[in-house]
Amino acid sequence: MKTASKTKGITCIIISAFCFAFMNTFVRMAGDLPSVEKSFFRNFVALIFAAVMLLRTEEKFRFDKKNLPYLLLRAFFGTVGILGNFYAIDHLVLADASMLNKLSPFFAIIFSFIILREKVNIWQSLAVVIAFVGALFIIKPTGVSFNSASLAGVIGGVGAGIAYTMVRLLSKRGERGAFIVFFFSAFSCLTTLPLMLADFRPMAWWQLLSLLGAGLAATGGQFAITAAYSYAPAKEISVFDYTQIIFVAVLGLIFFSELPDIFSIIGYLIIILVSICMFLYERNMKS
Numbered sequence: 001m002k003t004a005s006k007t008k009g010i011t012c013i014i015i016s017a018f019c020f021a022f023m024n025t026f027v028r029m030a031g032d033l034p035s036v037e038k039s040f041f042r043n044f045v046a047l048i049f050a051a052v053m054l055l056r057t058e059e060k061f062r063f064d065k066k067n068l069p070y071l072l073l074r075a076f077f078g079t080v081g082i083l084g085n086f087y088a089i090d091h092l093v094l095a096d097a098s099m100l101n102k103l104s105p106f107f108a109i110i111f112s113f114i115i116l117r118e119k120v121n122i123w124q125s126l127a128v129v130i131a132f133v134g135a136l137f138i139i140k141p142t143g144v145s146f147n148s149a150s151l152a153g154v155i156g157g158v159g160a161g162i163a164y165t166m167v168r169l170l171s172k173r174g175e176r177g178a179f180i181v182f183f184f185s186a187f188s189c190l191t192t193l194p195l196m197l198a199d200f201r202p203m204a205w206w207q208l209l210s211l212l213g214a215g216l217a218a219t220g221g222q223f224a225i226t227a228a229y230s231y232a233p234a235k236e237i238s239v240f241d242y243t244q245i246i247f248v249a250v251l252g253l254i255f256f257s258e259l260p261d262i263f264s265i266i267g268y269l270i271i272i273l274v275s276i277c278m279f280l281y282e283r284n285m286k287s
Helices: 002-029 035-055 065-091 094-101 104-115 122-139 148-172 177-198 205-231 234-256 262-286
Strands: none
Touching (some): 002 035, 002 205, 002 234, 035 065, 035 177, 065 094, 065 148, 065 177, 094 234, 104 122, 104 148, 104 234, 122 262, 234 262
């Protein structure tokens, strides 16, 4: 039963990585709109989808009041994660921004250990580190100074890591995935709306389409990653989140004519191999 749940978790996190890779691509396509404006539209689309799903359930918008503190923490740090990631995407090259956001699995494992008391063995820790090294081969950071954009990207990774830990905790406490997405999206929209209105910029039709595309992709990614961390703990599946780097590279080739070099190919192989080894290791441990 646990193996089946883990397989579902791995599948969901890979789907999430694919969706978020598209989200980053659409965010870049939207041009020089403020990061807060992009964040609002991304979450507004997710809010609508989550609300429709909840309205079709018997419980509607009801939730366990005891989960409210964890919902607020998930929403707050999730919003911090998105704003940091979008700011980095707007001010760094797409690959560097994606790399900084991929720090989130590290923080998910760290905070899962601290908050959820989930044990992490040496092989699981090593797998995440190796995957990170593979990602560095792809990104090839050129001594990026710790400027505001780089700092925002790191903060985005921290926020996402804590948010995913809260998703895991809420799922263990029986909270529905659709409501977690709804609460987070509503919170994020409400908190970013004043900032967006203070610096609102009219957008062209292609920018609106890009943001709608980002919102749809983010919605798919949000539901998928919420499901992933409800099926399995971060230590067992977070390494597969690095597949997003591969998806970003492919999308960069298609839409921005970015050709991977030999170092990037080495990185792809490292990430794929460590993901396969991790999966086989976990399966053998349970057999």
